[in-house]
Amino acid sequence: MYRLLVTGQKGQIGQAIRDRIQDQGWDVLFTDIDTLDITNAKQVQSVFKRFKPDVVVNASGYTDVDKAEYDTAAAESINAYGVYLLAIQCHNFGALFIHFSTEYIFSGHGRRAYLEDDTPTPLNVYGRTKLQGEQYIKTYLSRYIIIRTSWVFSEYGQNFVTTMLSLSRETAPIRVVNDQIGCPTYAGDLANLVVDIAKDYHAETGRYRFGDYNFCSDSDSDSDSDSDSDSDSDRNSGVSWFDFAYAVFEELDKYKPGEQGRCLIGVTSEEYASIATRPKNGILDCHKISLIFRPSDWRCKLRHVIAITMT
Numbered sequence: 509m510y511r512l513l514v515t516g517q518k519g520q521i522g523q524a525i526r527d528r529i530q531d532q533g534w535d536v537l538f539t540d541i542d543t544l545d546i547t548n549a550k551q552v553q554s555v556f557k558r559f560k561p562d563v564v565v566n567a568s569g570y571t572d573v574d575k576a577e578y579d580t581a582a583a584e585s586i587n588a589y590g591v592y593l594l595a596i597q598c599h600n601f602g603a604l605f606i607h608f609s610t611e612y613i614f615s616g617h618g619r620r621a622y623l624e625d626d627t628p629t630p631l632n633v634y635g636r637t638k639l640q641g642e643q644y645i646k647t648y649l650s651r652y653i654i655i656r657t658s659w660v661f662s663e664y665g666q667n668f669v670t671t672m673l674s675l676s677r678e679t680a681p682i683r684v685v686n687d688q689i690g691c692p693t694y695a696g697d698l699a700n701l702v703v704d705i706a707k708d709y710h711a712e713t714g715r716y717r718f719g720d721y722n723f724c725s726d727s728d729s730d731s732d733s734d735s736d737s738d739s740d741s742d743r744n745s746g747v748s749w750f751d752f753a754y755a756v757f758e759e760l761d762k763y764k765p766g767e768q769g770r771c772l773i774g775v776t777s778e779e780y781a782s783i784a785t786r787p788k789n790g791i792l793d794c795h796k797i798s799l800i801f802r803p804s805d806w807r808c809k810l811r812h813v814i815a816i817t818m819t
């Protein structure tokens with residue numbers, strides 16, 4: 509039977525995969541840090557030896573971008589060393605490695621969207637450790653798919669959308685950064701992509717070549733947001749965190765009119781003064797994957813997340 513090993517099952521992408529990979533007739537082993545700590549070489553080796561996966565999906569990671577600045581050893585251990593251990597075992601067992609990376613490997617100094625083969629120059633520890641993880645994969649494996657994504661939100665766990673929703677009844681102003689732009693991505697889209705890649709690999713249809721893919725949810729909105737264009741050229745043109753927060757409250761108002769008391773204030777990155785420096789331009793060019801797999805509209809998925817979270 510076709511065997512898939514998934515790490516980090518309790519994270520938001522891990523949970524999204526769990527909910528979408530059922531009924532494929534595959535043998536799927538879901539693990540979390542308690543059952544497979546990816547930084548524990550013996551444990552990694554023993555799980556591979558026992559399960560002999562055909563595909564490994566690494567949904568684990570050290571994802572606290574600010575904390576990584578002072579908890580550097582832990583970030584390196586999980587995002588780089590743990591990925592190295594998984595890559596070595598994927599090599600030993602001939603497994604396909606599917607891994608998630610981030611737009612934070614780029615500086616964001618450029619004005620255009622980042623392509624898969626642009627040169628990475630991370631600004632912060634999180635980005636640097638994620639890049640190290642990518643480099644280990646590329647050193648030890650030819651059979652890998654790295655999905656670079658950004659601004660992941662979902663109905664699972666804590667993320668930007670759930671944080672905004674929990675602040676929605678606050679009367680104190682909510683300060684949100686307005687000079688960093690990126691592409692919101694629904695975790696369910698990433699999970700559906702993983703299932704599609706695994707199906708393709710199993711059926712040997714060769715739609716996905718090994719390598720790097722940028723992937724974000726679409727901004728082909730049918731909503732009545734401020735954007736007045738939904739042409740092809742405007743897809744993935746990105747939004748600021750402020751725009752994203754605005755969209756959350758706009759959709760929330762439609763879902764539960766008149767219940768919110770909050771006030772949004774746009775601030776610059778300098779005014780917000782977070783610990784880690786973040787790229788101003790985090791837009792990923794998703795043309796390469798769009799020829800194979802179509803994501804959903806993030807605004808539509810935002811409505812879905814609000815409906816689930818607020819009931």
Ligand SMILES: NC(=O)c1ccc[n+]([C@@H]2O[C@H](COP(=O)([O-])OP(=O)(O)OC[C@H]3O[C@@H](n4cnc5c(N)ncnc54)[C@H](OP(=O)(O)O)[C@@H]3O)[C@@H](O)[C@H]2O)c1
Nearest residue numbers: 516518519520521541545546568569571608609610659660
């Ligand atoms: N969220 C985003 O916007 C975003 C954007 C681009 C790329 N990514 C990448 O996508 C992946 C998943 O992100 P996510 O948003 O789903 O993250 P998440 O919600 O923070 O989940 C990460 C999971 O990894 C687990 N984990 C931590 N250390 C581990 C270890 N040593 N062994 C096994 N599991 C461990 C965590 O467990 P504990 O909670 O118990 O620590 C958590 O369940 C990460 O690699 C991340 O870098 C995320």
